[in-house]
Amino acid sequence: PEEVIYDLALPASLFADSLRELPDGAYVLIQKPMGEDMNQAREILEICRSKGLRAAINCQLRFAPFVLAARSLID
Numbered sequence: 335p336e337e338v339i340y341d342l343a344l345p346a347s348l349f350a351d352s353l354r355e356l357p358d359g360a361y362v363l364i365q366k367p368m369g370e371d372m373n374q375a376r377e378i379l380e381i382c383r384s385k386g387l388r389a390a391i392n393c394q395l396r397f398a399p400f401v402l403a404a405r406s407l408i409d
Contacts (some may be wrong), residue, residue: 339363353389354382360391383390 339361342352346369356362362382368391369375382389397399 341365346374348373350377350381353378353385355385356385359386359388363392363400365392366394369408375403 340356341363342349343365344352346367349364349369353362364378367375369378381387
């Protein structure tokens with residue numbers, strides 16, 4: 335279905351092959367890091383662009399308001 339968001343919770347070494355299998359134009363959340371090195375990150379970016387994927391990299395909530403508040407309390 336069009337409203338599916340694919341969450342790639344895989345080792346970075348499997349991202350490129352997995353992205354190639356997704357439907358063109360799909361929504362995808364890629365767990366960080368975006369590849370194991372710069373070449374792998376560039377390959378992932380190229381696949382996303384060529385397939386028209388609407389992709390984002392997960393930041394693991396490090397800047398979420400409740401995490402910032404907790405960090406402030408701890409400090």
